[in-house]
Amino acid sequence: MSDPRPVLWTPSVERAEASRMAEFMRWLESEKGLSFDDYNGLWRWSVEDLEGFWQAIWEFFDLKASAPHTRVLAKRSMPGAEWFPGAKLNFAEQMLRQTEKTPDGPALIVRSETFGRKELSWQELSEQVASVAATLKKMGVGQGDRVVAILPNTETAMIAALATMSLGAIWSLCAPDMGHVAILDRFRQIAPKVLIAQDGYVHAGRMVDRRDVIETIRNGLPTVERTIIVPVAGDLPHGTTDWSTLTTGKAGLEFVQVEFDHPLWVVYSSGTTGNPKPIVHGHGGVLIEGAKKSLHLDLRAEDRFCWLTSSGWIMWNAQLSALGQGATIILYDGAPNHPDMLAVWRSVSEERANYFGVGAAYITVCAKSGIRPRDELDLSALRAVGATGSPLTSDGYDWIYDAVDPDIWLAPISGGTDICGAFVGGNVMLPVRAGEMQCRYLGNAVRSFDPDGRELIGEVGELVCTEPLPSMPLFFWGDDDGSRLHESYYDTYPGVWRHGDWIEITPEGGSVIYGRSDATINRKGLRLGSSEIYQAVEGLDEILDSLVVDLEFLGRESFMPLFVVTATGLELDDALREKIANAIRQSVSARFVPNEIVQVAEIPRTLSGKKLEVPVKKLLLGGDPGTVVNRDSMANPDSFETFIAYAKAREAKENA
Numbered sequence: 001m002s003d004p005r006p007v008l009w010t011p012s013v014e015r016a017e018a019s020r021m022a023e024f025m026r027w028l029e030s031e032k033g034l035s036f037d038d039y040n041g042l043w044r045w046s047v048e049d050l051e052g053f054w055q056a057i058w059e060f061f062d063l064k065a066s067a068p069h070t071r072v073l074a075k076r077s078m079p080g081a082e083w084f085p086g087a088k089l090n091f092a093e094q095m096l097r098q099t100e101k102t103p104d105g106p107a108l109i110v111r112s113e114t115f116g117r118k119e120l121s122w123q124e125l126s127e128q129v130a131s132v133a134a135t136l137k138k139m140g141v142g143q144g145d146r147v148v149a150i151l152p153n154t155e156t157a158m159i160a161a162l163a164t165m166s167l168g169a170i171w172s173l174c175a176p177d178m179g180h181v182a183i184l185d186r187f188r189q190i191a192p193k194v195l196i197a198q199d200g201y202v203h204a205g206r207m208v209d210r211r212d213v214i215e216t217i218r219n220g221l222p223t224v225e226r227t228i229i230v231p232v233a234g235d236l237p238h239g240t241t242d243w244s245t246l247t248t249g250k251a252g253l254e255f256v257q258v259e260f261d262h263p264l265w266v267v268y269s270s271g272t273t274g275n276p277k278p279i280v281h282g283h284g285g286v287l288i289e290g291a292k293k294s295l296h297l298d299l300r301a302e303d304r305f306c307w308l309t310s311s312g313w314i315m316w317n318a319q320l321s322a323l324g325q326g327a328t329i330i331l332y333d334g335a336p337n338h339p340d341m342l343a344v345w346r347s348v349s350e351e352r353a354n355y356f357g358v359g360a361a362y363i364t365v366c367a368k369s370g371i372r373p374r375d376e377l378d379l380s381a382l383r384a385v386g387a388t389g390s391p392l393t394s395d396g397y398d399w400i401y402d403a404v405d406p407d408i409w410l411a412p413i414s415g416g417t418d419i420c421g422a423f424v425g426g427n428v429m430l431p432v433r434a435g436e437m438q439c440r441y442l443g444n445a446v447r448s449f450d451p452d453g454r455e456l457i458g459e460v461g462e463l464v465c466t467e468p469l470p471s472m473p474l475f476f477w478g479d480d481d482g483s484r485l486h487e488s489y490y491d492t493y494p495g496v497w498r499h500g501d502w503i504e505i506t507p508e509g510g511s512v513i514y515g516r517s518d519a520t521i522n523r524k525g526l527r528l529g530s531s532e533i534y535q536a537v538e539g540l541d542e543i544l545d546s547l548v549v550d551l552e553f554l555g556r557e558s559f560m561p562l563f564v565v566t567a568t569g570l571e572l573d574d575a576l577r578e579k580i581a582n583a584i585r586q587s588v589s590a591r592f593v594p595n596e597i598v599q600v601a602e603i604p605r606t607l608s609g610k611k612l613e614v615p616v617k618k619l620l621l622g623g624d625p626g627t628v629v630n631r632d633s634m635a636n637p638d639s640f641e642t643f644i645a646y647a648k649a650r651e652a653k654e655n656a
Contacts, residue, residue, distance in 0.1 A: 194225065
């Protein structure tokens, strides 16, 4: 077992006792007669008495339902758990409850390169949601219809999402910087009725015109009956509606009451084959998971919450839950390094953010740039920093405590699009150890398993969850028999969720995430299936075959090589490399352009023809060439020698 990592921060007694977690524990004792010696005892109860725990969350956060649930967990199985049967509610209604308490207080603060600074009060937010919902209803949008959007991280996406949800319709969002192929691969699967899109945006001081891309997407979605445009780059196309006309009407707020497991939104998390997985989450599951999450974020109504996120990342969806606690959300829309690396930190300072979350890769970039926000900015309002998306190394922890604040609570989290939440993360009552997340989240039965399903402590294994969660996927859209859902999470350990991450659970109850254990690509927190890269690359006449792996692993800089087999007689020169990179930029996203493109004679495959992505990944992360793959199961065993040679050359280069 590994030695305990050094403690970098310990909360004061006053800080710990003033936390929402401590408040919850006191409430459990006074209302339920439950007391615990420490957090680990509380966690064990939360995953053993699922009904008692989730009922306590419902009551503690005073969640509202127009019809009560008859029990908490009617069916305790994975997949197929049945949560809170009988309950009728609406997620959007819960998110706007603060309007009654502080109508003039700030709900949203927007810092946008395209639009400048905006602020919306709770009353203004509610009025615009009501107006947009009324217009969507006139357009024929009703319960179960899909409304899709291509919007940045501004108030427009928030308003459109809440309006859609208020109708019982289903929301789905993609980021404007995604390629048209990637967007169509997602939206086509769910047959949307309405498309909302912004036709351009400013990034790093430059206007990005998306009119042609939006038109291509419109033409590729035959089920879309109405298109709503946020005009930035030019005039409205024929037959479309200006977004501004939706927000100025006068209408009362109405919320369609739906079942606990009624679909709320569709988000996308890619496997290694086929189209992106269209994951459906429910109103109630996202609601109650978000409420519980505020215990781990130590989030209250008076707080100002900012998470630096793309609208295509699940953290965009996750930040909505801060509204449910009455907190103000600060939305940042722009290049984080423009005009300099202090740009985002300047916003955090000026807006008096209390909680600031980022992708771990952003912290690494800040550290390498040499900036020291504490020396140039007033960060006195900032109490906590969160990080996710990839493993945050000990160096990242050191930079936060050196360059931001030696008395800050640093609380990285790790979870996923799949559950719209975290498996492991923070608890302000506990000490912070270098490179380690403080605890397993309440209600999340997270374990580390070896290949035979034995639990590991102090060793790296597969991250699994042995009990159901309310925010687990209801289903994948179009997966009528549930086979794709089963293959994605349950085919390794029957009845147990396997997430696809390497994790170490420490003897003290903390955890360390080491990276992806499967072939999914994780670039700065955004996950993508390798099949989407192959679709772009192998669509070129010059490329016959390809293989891509993401070498994300704790303590190593993320590196993604792409191996290609060229058409007969063609050499991989700089011009072809650039053509491949451009194909990925245009079809998928610039985020997924590989670090290196390497020509090989053959792609290693199994006897059944499957690309050997995971064995190649393990090899390039230092695995034993003799054990990472069974050569007898390969159709072309000699092809692996090329990758062994590449691994040796890369290792020698790193050690030079």
